[in-house]
Amino acid sequence: MAPREPRRAGKNASTTRKTQAQARKQTQAQLADKLVYYERAVQDPEVDAQFIARTFRRLRGRPARALREDFCGTASLCAQWVRQDTRNRAYGIDLDRHTLEWGIQTHIAPLAERAAGITLIQQDVREPVAFKADAVAAFNFSYFVFRTRTELRDYFASIKRGLKKDGILYLDLYGGPETMEEREEKTVYDKFTYVWDQAAFNPITHEVTNYIHFEFPDRSVMHKAFTYHWRLWQIPEVQEIAMEAGFRDCLVYWECTDRASGEGNGVFRISRKGDNAPAFVCYLLCV
Numbered sequence: 001m002a003p004r005e006p007r008r009a010g011k012n013a014s015t016t017r018k019t020q021a022q023a024r025k026q027t028q029a030q031l032a033d034k035l036v037y038y039e040r041a042v043q044d045p046e047v048d049a050q051f052i053a054r055t056f057r058r059l060r061g062r063p064a065r066a067l068r069e070d071f072c073g074t075a076s077l078c079a080q081w082v083r084q085d086t087r088n089r090a091y092g093i094d095l096d097r098h099t100l101e102w103g104i105q106t107h108i109a110p111l112a113e114r115a116a117g118i119t120l121i122q123q124d125v126r127e128p129v130a131f132k133a134d135a136v137a138a139f140n141f142s143y144f145v146f147r148t149r150t151e152l153r154d155y156f157a158s159i160k161r162g163l164k165k166d167g168i169l170y171l172d173l174y175g176g177p178e179t180m181e182e183r184e185e186k187t188v189y190d191k192f193t194y195v196w197d198q199a200a201f202n203p204i205t206h207e208v209t210n211y212i213h214f215e216f217p218d219r220s221v222m223h224k225a226f227t228y229h230w231r232l233w234q235i236p237e238v239q240e241i242a243m244e245a246g247f248r249d250c251l252v253y254w255e256c257t258d259r260a261s262g263e264g265n266g267v268f269r270i271s272r273k274g275d276n277a278p279a280f281v282c283y284l285l286c287v
């Protein structure tokens with residue numbers, strides 16, 4: 001066994017070098033760019049962009065051209081929107097300079113001349129803007145960051161002012177009894193595992209703390225890559241607040257069920273009655 005082996009200078013020197021090399025070798029978690037893994041795990045800009053284009057045309061009888069992406073982060077939806085149609089324009093708004101710059105390098109620079117169709121603005125989404133949009137999208141539940149009715153109403157009212165007369169606000173919302181449980185859910189992807197950690201839920205205030213962690217094949221973990229202190233808003237609350245802010249209606253697009261598997265099939269339709277799923281994600285369209 002190794003500890004009993006006679007000490008030999010050469011062996012000791014090489015062992016020391018090996019140990020130093022191992023110490024220098026970084027784990028996959030240390031080397032990973034959290035924005036890359038965030039996008040792979042939680043975003044599907046193509047699906048969102050097609051949903052916006054299709055529903056806007058159906059509801060308004062004309063195409064949406066100017067899209068404003070609130071809480072845009074890396075602006076992947078903006079990039080997809082202009083890629084989808086050369087006549088499209090996109091405006092992304094986010095507070096975080098680093099994330100915006102990452103999005104410029106990753107999604108916007110490769111668009112070459114089409115990049116001219118995108119404007120990124122570093123500011124609070126509640127601040128006024130100098131343009132009117134056909135559609136505003138606030139996805140991945142980012143508006144949950146506003147935790148009082150007043151804050152959420154003020155935000156929706158500022159969007160209303162920034163929309164054309166027939167403009168539409170697109171939101172998504174997650175809910176169901178499981179979303180009020182303190183639990184972790186793991187999804188295995190190629191070369192990493194995404195962990196959605198519902199760490200805390202306060203039933204009195206509906207305030208939640210959620211984390212995203214990433215696990216890697218070398219067993220390293222990027223712990224708390226993202227942290228969210230949100231209010232877990234319910235559908236009727238958001239609908240009522242949107243109408244208080246000046247929208248005429250707030251339509252729910254509910255996911256249809258695949259008959260064979262009993263699972264959601266990725267098709268969302270206007271619905272007044274949903275199945276009582278343990279957890280769901282739906283779109284809300286404030287019109």
Ligand SMILES: C[S@@+](CC[C@H](N)C(=O)[O-])C[C@H]1O[C@@H](n2cnc3c(N)ncnc32)[C@H](O)[C@@H]1O
Nearest residue numbers: 071072073094095096099123124125139140142
């Ligand atoms: C959950 S990420 C959403 C990223 C992207 N929209 C998506 O669908 O995945 C939330 C983003 O909102 C930004 N943010 C938070 N509060 C904001 C505010 N009041 N105004 C503008 N951006 C804000 C953060 O910087 C972060 O990039």
